[in-house]
Amino acid sequence: MPLFRKQYWFLILGIALLALFTGGGAVLQKDWQVAHRSHSVHLPSIDWVEYHARLFFAETKRTLFVSRKIGLPQVRLYVPERAQIALLSDIPVSTKKWRKAFLQTIDGALQPVKVRSRGDNPVNWIFGKKSWRVKARKKDVKDGVRTREYVVPQGLPWTEFVASLQAVRMGLLAPRARLVELFVNDESSGVYMERERLDESFLRNAGLMPVNLYKGEQFNLEAKERIDGSLFNNPGLWSKISVFNQKPESDFSDLAQFIDGLRRAEVSTSALQQFKDSAPIEIWSKFAAFQLVGGGFHNDWIHNLRVAIDPWTGYSHPIAYDVGVTGGPYEGPLEFSTHDVLRLLNMQPEFVLAKYREIYKWVSANGSITDFLEELKAVPVALRTSLERDIHILQEVYAYRLDRKFLDPDIAAQQFADDLSSLTVRANSLRERLSGRPSAEWQSSENRLSISIDGEIPLGGLTLELEELENVPTVFADLDGDRKFGARDVAIPSERVTGGLRLDAIFLADRVPAATRLRPYLNHRNVKVRETKFELIFSRRIDVREIRAANPLTGVNFVLPKGEAAGALPTRFNRPLVSRVESETPILWSGTVRIRENRILRDPVRIAAGTRIVVAPGASLMFRGKLEISGTEGEPVEIVAQVEDRPWGAISLVGPGTSGSSLKHVRISGGSGGELFGIRVIGMLSIHNTSDILLDNLHLSGNSDYDDMIHIVYGTNVRLVDCTLVKPKADGIDMDISKAIHAVGLKVSGAGNDAIDLMSTEALIEGSTLSISKDKGVSAGEKSTVLVVNTLVEKNAIGVESKDGSLLQMLHTTFDANAVNVSAYKKNWRYGAGGSVDIRKSIVMGKGVSYRIKKGSSLSIYDSAVGSELPTGKRIVSFPNNSIARDSDASGLDYGAGLSPMFSRLRTKPDPRIRGVTP
């Protein structure tokens, strides 16, 4: 009998054909899923058979030989198979649906979480290693982060992590990230970057108010069909990933205003000034510097743009997102602009100089890069261990054509070190480039000096050796070429120094938007340096013997050569940069001043005693320079409504330029709030993003429409002395994300909501009276720290309240006739805790509820008169030195442990022998 009958051959052939068709079908299905289920996705063709065969081999090898030693921090996720199947059941839609899963905590417990795939590109979910988004329960929030992302790399798994960390170290907004090894159902999925999700929590953790956070993607699945893709030309291409809760989600007006301002800035000087207010140089120059020193140019005109727009400062904040470390020598243009915002800014000399300074700070001999690289020095060892288990790095070979050599963990780990070295190479190349001598020359005749400059490096430290130096001449840069000092021209500060006349100005060559190739990306990428001639005109004839100059980045001096001094007149954006000079004659207001429409004042303003400012309905005043109001007790300054019962807008001090302002003896009434020049103003008197402000003897009353009588946001060192607020419409003083606030002798009565409302603020309140509020006397929320001393809190609905990780310490306070004296609870899950109230040497009286302390919160009472009975409960610590009776004699002289450090800043030290308000 033959061993192989014909029937057997048929059987084998049949099985082989079946396997072929089944396998072929699976390959076709996978390819269909990758390339044809979503539009606008780009992946190369993939040999699925080879990929799966190699993966199988690698998996077998890992099972048999690879150690279980811990490398990178491990994250263990447990996703039921059913959930994994469901996620891929109807791609791409199904990948976005949350499924139940578990995450192992540090102590080994399994915490319920929700998971879904992340990303639109199929590479995020079609291979063995998948991108995950993991959302914890609100009560399990840690470090203020609820949703974390585990991102499949595009290439090697650390490039984005290194760049993200670099962005953070350079002071940019970027999601916090770390390298981890992710295990799904106890099987290593390999090395991932774990990062916090960009959402409201991200903003709060970054010290920003919950504002609009925009996502700009005109790419992959998110590309909108048949629309020009330039993101900074169309707010319709953006979506919101965090919403400013005082406006509807559908409101994109802030972004629209930003984009419109960008366009108009190109042809209008006033629009340019306003645009610079909204795209602050100190923020955007860091971003541009980051791109050059290693962040790469991934955040471009059609994708990877994330921008927060803060209506409290008017600032836009670019966020370093989806970045990738880019090292090696840099030979491209320093003004390479990945989108229209950077293109416009790169034409501004102050931006270019600020960017170069940021770069230089990073790359100079002892620059920040040294610490950054030191921080990452230990990573390769742990990375090597985890990479050994990372069989899925294989998919990068197929999806991104990663070199196969990186499948070897030794080579891959070495590449991490090499990538860091390549950052050093880049830093060196930039340092060398910026350390050079400026390409410039001069020519002089009569009372004119021509300075021509070409190339990237700025020119500064000009010292002119003159024949005659007795009379120091005045100098201006004649930018319009008319040889007369006009509005566009710039006065150059000059001073006599040893060896000549020093001009305090920095000159940069023009940056012009020009290209020698039409495509690609003409509209934003090409900003070229042009030889530029600055004509300086002196108030008298000058005979120049020699000029010494310097590279302002390095400070290295050299003799400026004399030559033809050719070049074009500076563009309308270019001018010599002089250090800010306070106007010698600020705007002076006295008598009666009528404000008929919204006004923004950039120059310093002084307002004399007795001035009466009459404001038309709806009109507002925004000060961006220093404001000094010098009212006196006998002659206060008044700011009043032009028409009774028709409120005007607001008085606002906005931005660092207002630092040092003082308002003394001012009576303000009849205002409301408003929205002007892209900034939302909700206090009749609003103080935004500034420091060192004095409000002395202010009397405010009769505000309407908007919430607050005084609103302080992003304020530092704001002092309120003897201010009186009568019947605020809602909050008396609302303070958000501010520090070193000090109120003395404050009187707030009849507030429609809280007398004082604090969010993430550190404040000291002493010698004050907070009464008859319809809600709280003091409301401390969102991790505020408040010390209240020597203050009467009476007849409020709630005396004081602490929430969400806040600490409210009350010393020498008398609580009286409040419906509830003390309240503490957890309101906002993002802060992960309730509030704490700490009462010392105080008197808590009244017929209402004394204490309402809810879960997660606490109350401590020390040496106080505590009401009709001693408070008890597991959330309350009542020290034995408390008493029931209204006994104003303290039981001892000490204040107990843990006294707020703000105690040392009190203007008047209280008497420790007394409880409650001391005389």
Place this chain on the structure above:
Amino acid sequence: MVPGLVEAFELVVRQARADSEFELLKPVLERLVEVEPDLYLGRIWMARTLWRVDPAAALVHLEKAIKLVSADERAYREGLEASLQLGDMGLAGKYCNLYRAAQFGGPLPRSYYNIFRGTGLRRLLLYAKTRSDKEIFVANSGLDLDRRRTYVFELPEPIQLDMLRLQLGTLPGLRIRFHEVLIVGPKQRTRLGPSDVVVTSRTGYVQRTSEDSLDILSVGSDDEELLFRFGGDAPIANRVAFDITFSRLGLSNIPACLS
């Protein structure tokens, strides 16, 4: 798949004229809008189908289309029809006012790129050639409607200009009112008014409105090109500044819609 689908729809919708044809299109367009809610063309087509029978419903689609691409005139044309069908002249005027001021975004052709990829109401470009035949492209992205503005083009090096070639990545229905151009060189400034230049255009029609200005009515749906020829010696320039007022032509003879 979507790009091809959109192209097929475009082919069909652009030919529809009769109410019965729009009636036939309605269910498939509804499905298209359901599947691709961010497809602004779908919204415009849907509105075109609806305004005869349900103008209020058409407005909902137009709101979305305008949010996606505010500069595209097609949404306002449909909005005007829907408003007039509703007998709401105020609304019609509102659409015209929106149209005249809207500058965000613009369409992108399916199968090719325009000079700035897509078109819109923002980008201008001056094209010049050096003596060594090197081509220079200088951009200005600040087109501003209804205001007389100076659009400056800074050349990276001095270039002898025998004519000026201004490229515009603009939309149809644009009035370009030319007042003058200033050519600034290292040694001289040349100011040229409407009488000093011969203006030609790729798609526009030229109209002399006054001694001081010249109107070019641009009607092409792709890029526009304006050529300014002038007599005398070709000046050497490192800056060219056009003094121009751009405005959109009216969509109707309703007072609010007349430009």
